[in-house]
Amino acid sequence: MTGRIDKRAMAYLSGGHMATDLSAGTLPALLPFFKDRFHLSYTLAALLILASTFSSSIIQPIFGHWSDRRRMVWLLPAGVCVAGIGIALGAVMPSYWLLLVCVVISGLGIAAYHPEASKCASFASGDRRASGMSLFSVGGNIGFGLGPVVAVPLVEWLGMAGGLLIAVPTTIIAGVLLRQLPRFHEITTGTRARAVRDGENDRRALVTLLSIITLRSVAVYALITFVPLYVVEQGHSKAYGSHLLAIMLLAGGVGTLLAGPTADRFGRRPLLTVSTAICAACTAVFIVVGGVGGAAALAGVGICTIATYGVTTLMGQEYMPRNIGMASGLSIGLSIGLGGVAAVILGAVADSIDLRTALWITVAAPVAGVLLSFTLPPVGRKRSVTAVTQPLGATSID
Numbered sequence: 001m002t003g004r005i006d007k008r009a010m011a012y013l014s015g016g017h018m019a020t021d022l023s024a025g026t027l028p029a030l031l032p033f034f035k036d037r038f039h040l041s042y043t044l045a046a047l048l049i050l051a052s053t054f055s056s057s058i059i060q061p062i063f064g065h066w067s068d069r070r071r072m073v074w075l076l077p078a079g080v081c082v083a084g085i086g087i088a089l090g091a092v093m094p095s096y097w098l099l100l101v102c103v104v105i106s107g108l109g110i111a112a113y114h115p116e117a118s119k120c121a122s123f124a125s126g127d128r129r130a131s132g133m134s135l136f137s138v139g140g141n142i143g144f145g146l147g148p149v150v151a152v153p154l155v156e157w158l159g160m161a162g163g164l165l166i167a168v169p170t171t172i173i174a175g176v177l178l179r180q181l182p183r184f185h186e187i188t189t190g191t192r193a194r195a196v197r198d199g200e201n202d203r204r205a206l207v208t209l210l211s212i213i214t215l216r217s218v219a220v221y222a223l224i225t226f227v228p229l230y231v232v233e234q235g236h237s238k239a240y241g242s243h244l245l246a247i248m249l250l251a252g253g254v255g256t257l258l259a260g261p262t263a264d265r266f267g268r269r270p271l272l273t274v275s276t277a278i279c280a281a282c283t284a285v286f287i288v289v290g291g292v293g294g295a296a297a298l299a300g301v302g303i304c305t306i307a308t309y310g311v312t313t314l315m316g317q318e319y320m321p322r323n324i325g326m327a328s329g330l331s332i333g334l335s336i337g338l339g340g341v342a343a344v345i346l347g348a349v350a351d352s353i354d355l356r357t358a359l360w361i362t363v364a365a366p367v368a369g370v371l372l373s374f375t376l377p378p379v380g381r382k383r384s385v386t387a388v389t390q391p392l393g394a395t396s397i398d
Helices: 008-038 042-058 060-069 073-088 095-122 129-180 181-189 192-197 203-233 238-266 268-289 291-304 306-319 323-351 355-372 382-388
Strands: none
Touching: 008 042, 008 095, 008 129, 008 181, 008 203, 008 238, 042 060, 042 203, 042 323, 060 095, 060 323, 073 095, 073 129, 095 129, 095 181, 095 192, 095 306, 095 323, 129 181, 129 238, 129 306, 129 382, 181 238, 203 238, 203 268, 203 291, 203 323, 203 355, 238 291, 238 306, 268 291, 268 306, 268 323, 268 355, 291 306, 306 323, 306 382, 323 355
16 A cells, blocks of 8 residues: 555644544532532543443443444544533533433543544554554544643633533534535545555454453542542642643644654564653652652653553454454544543542552553563564555664
8 A cells, every 4th residue: 555644634634633522521510529629529520431331441442343344434523423422411411420421421422533543543654654653643633631720711711601612613623524524434445444454453452452451440530530629639729630631631632743653663663662661660769759759750750651542442452453443443532532441440449548549550550461461473574564554775673
């Protein structure tokens, strides 16, 4: 497969990714407000994250399976629209359980968008697939980071009704994607798409990769869920917690621009191993140091994990070239989403012991991921897969 990245298509796909993940990033930032409004325990607060995780992530492989079997580019505008409207309505629900329903609805929109969009992005990436997938991922990372920046000021200014305004940008972007459906249809049925699908599936390698992603996600989801609550417990304001969360998420977005080219140059596996090790170290630094050093450590976590989501998604696609939609749903959805399940367990630990202890438990998960990464087989070791995954003239050191 040859060809340059289709930058125009990637801009649309990345913009849609930003809109869906803006909706996702809103929920953690609003947890302190929901906790006060409904008098929630840490466990019930984490249950909101679990509901979002299950509906937006864990069921993503189902949408990925449908995407592999049928042409479903209409999921792109539909997913963005449902994600934004769901979380916007959730902000004004009068009860915890109605809020939970809206969180699930928003999550379904997120789940619908990601596998189809990841597949389109892979097909539009040409020879530089890691770089292309990073361009796609940066939109989502920035969107997730903007969630706290946008949502908290709106709610502090207008009350919970301010959350309704979150639906405005997502609906506009959904309309733009709707007009681009012919372009996406062409991308998913062209020669690039047929070239990417050439190869043999390696299910064992995919399982190993998904295990590593899951272990890293335990740390990431614990921080996303509990950082706003932890800093409030330490005597800081809710706005300070949202700022820390934004630093971590936006750092991940900026780091994404470097992760793809780095993976294309030095290999996917080395990047995955090193970044997972740094994630563990930075999580420990945040707990011990706090303050400015802790904020810098959170930025490090974002760069080393969130920034590499595009690369790990690509690795999943390369291990399963005949089922790219399913591989995308598993990599972005199920494995990352299981980190949200762990957040509920850690919430119970925080309720029974304390929140600091729960955060320390998260450090061990990425350490285990580092050890497991050494067992990953090389990406593109089969001749047919190598032809479509390696940049021209590159040396495979994965």
